[in-house]
Amino acid sequence: MERRTLLRLGAGTLASLSLTGCKTFDFLSNPDDPARDVLISANRLTERAQRLLQGRDALARTYTEADIRQPMRPNGSTDPQAADYLALKKAGFADYRLTLGGAVETPLTLSLADIKAMPQQTQITRHDCVEGWSCIAKWKGVRLSHLLDRARVKPAARYAVFHCFDALTTGLSGPQYYYESIDLRSARHPQTILAWSMNGAPLPVANGAPLRLRVERQLGYKMAKYIKSITLVPDFAGIRGGKGGYWEDRGYEWYAGV
Amino acid sequence: MRETELKQPGEVIRRHGPWTRITHWLWAICVFFLLLSGLQIFNAHPALYLGRQSGMSQGFDNAVLRIGAEGGQGAAPLRGVTQVFGRDLDTTGVLGLSGPDGAQQARAFPAWATIPSEQDLATGRVVHFFFAWLLVATLAVWALASLLNGHLRRDIWPGRRDLRGLGADIRAHLGGPLPHGRRYSPLQRLTYFVVLAGLFPLMILTGLTMSPGMDAAWPWLLDLFGGRQTARSLHFLGMLLIVSFFVVHIVMVLAAGPLNEMRSMLTGRYRIRGHAAAEEE
CATH class of the missing domain: 1.20.950.20 (Transmembrane di-heme cytochromes, Chain C)
Structure with a gap:
């Protein structure tokens, strides 16, 4: 009889769980909930497993011109309104200067012309959005590793942080500018480029003009658009929300290979 | 036997x-x-496609399933629509549009079916x-x-x-x-x-x-x-x-x-x- 009561109780719990629906687990949305910390630890396992299976330089699949079937779908910011960006846009980005600094021997300041004069790389790849959709487009630009070699990264540097012109939201302290970070392994990957051209034309504003990042083995939110500056850092704990990116500060995983 | x-x-x-x-x-x-x-x-x-990428533009549509909300302008009430292989089904209340009366939300699967809600x-x-x-x-x-x-x-x-x-x-x-x-x-x-x-x-x-x-x-x-x-x-x-x-x-x-x-x-x-x-x- 006791066992029977136990079974009834168990069944009742299950039934009520399904009836109250999934509000039961809404506490998991709380970034400070310890249960969420346990769950998100699986992302570290994912990162280690994928890096083990990939090796350093395994390439993302590349496609053909025939696979470019539609304009690249823009997402996130599509028309930044920061005053400095609007001024640059008005002048066709002639006055744009990318700065690369932080833990490097030789900080760089580069115009778009300087960047275009460097060795160029073109790749037709599939952009995978965290939302679930994919879109194939052709990207042209300079390998990030080329810039890192020119700047001579100091041994202390572990991450490249990308600061952007666009702000998706405005907080109490003003506009929340987009930023992202990747580790040096991703930064030096052969397909990681700073793209200024898309589908054979200058990068449109909606897709991140004048310069955006391509990190082909990860999801779209890692690929910062409207890049203003790049900083090499030993860690990103002290930067903004401390999680390494705009979306990471809002609960998304830093490693976005999945 | x-x-x-x-x-x-x-x-x-x-x-x-x-x-x-x-x-x-x-x-x-x-x-x-x-x-x-x-x-x-x-x-x-809330859409599914066949192939390498998602056809989301005019002239390139490879979707096999789409769930969304339609209408809401003028006299036409908002309704949940599930499109399966190009055919529209009204799924108001469950798919596309759901929630308590007066506070219905445009969302593919309803709040009771997702974690978090x-x-x-x-x-x-x-x-x-x-x-x-x-x-x-x-x-x-x-x-x-x-x-x-x-x-x-x-x-x-x-x-x-x-x-x-x-x-x-x-x-x-x-x-x-x-x-x-x-x-x-x-x-x-x-x-x-x-x-x-x-x-x-x-x-x-x-x-x-x-x-x-x-x-x-x-x-x-x-x-x-x-x-x-x-x-x-x-x-x-x-x-x-x-x-x-x-x-x-x-x-x-x-x-x-x-x-x-x-x-x-x-x-x-x-x-x-x-x-x-x-x-x-």
Whole structure:
């Protein structure tokens, strides 16, 4: 009889769980909930497993011109309104200067012309959005590793942080500018480029003009658009929300290979 | 019916081994969280496509399923629409548009079917990937234990005898009360085999194909499933099949005597009934 009561109780719990629906687990949305910390630890396992299976330089699949079937779908910011960006846009980005600094021997300041004069790389790849959709487009630009070699990264540097012109939201302290970070392994990957051209034309504003990042083995939110500056850092704990990116500060995983 | 009677009807036997019971409940937990967090993730882009990419522009539409809300302007009330292979179905209240009257929300799957209940892709992903790992680990433990303790050979792996007995077993299921013995019937063996050796691996592999990191590591995944977006659609289809299995599974448990069945999956002890007693060898 006791066992029977136990079974009834168990069944009742299950039934009520399904009836109250999934509000039961809404506490998991709380970034400070310890249960969420346990769950998100699986992302570290994912990162280690994928890096083990990939090796350093395994390439993302590349496609053909025939696979470019539609304009690249823009997402996130599509028309930044920061005053400095609007001024640059008005002048066709002639006055744009990318700065690369932080833990490097030789900080760089580069115009778009300087960047275009460097060795160029073109790749037709599939952009995978965290939302679930994919879109194939052709990207042209300079390998990030080329810039890192020119700047001579100091041994202390572990991450490249990308600061952007666009702000998706405005907080109490003003506009929340987009930023992202990747580790040096991703930064030096052969397909990681700073793209200024898309589908054979200058990068449109909606897709991140004048310069955006391509990190082909990860999801779209890692690929910062409207890049203003790049900083090499030993860690990103002290930067903004401390999680390494705009979306990471809002609960998304830093490693976005999945 | 052979009369090699070893067990008497009404006798209590040991049916499920400890590994079978532990992994069963781990799966139940995994599938629950994977389903509801998966629907949360789906809601972030409630459309499915066939091919390498998502046709989202005029002149390129390879969608096979779209869930959304339409109308809301002028006299036309907002309604939930599910488009399957180009055909529109009104699914107001459940798919596309749901929630209490006056506070209806445009969302693909309703709040009661997602974890968390509100739109929160980041948390959905955190939950999904944790339980995906747990499912893979459970499947590995189950496969190893079942290989060693004979559960796989005895109860799951379908043999010629099961295929021969399938017709009779289907008729038996359509007919009256079924015998309840130690052995799995051909239909049971085939079902568990399809779920454990077919659907679970399909879900794992199509899930991996959606990962750009795994596509770089294992490019054959893209060729196996015909592109990332096809893999995503197959992942959804696999989900529907697992939900169908779950519904039938629960119906069968209820039909067979929920307390006896539940007890056998909790304690391993099971009361045999009907002619099945005679089947014990």
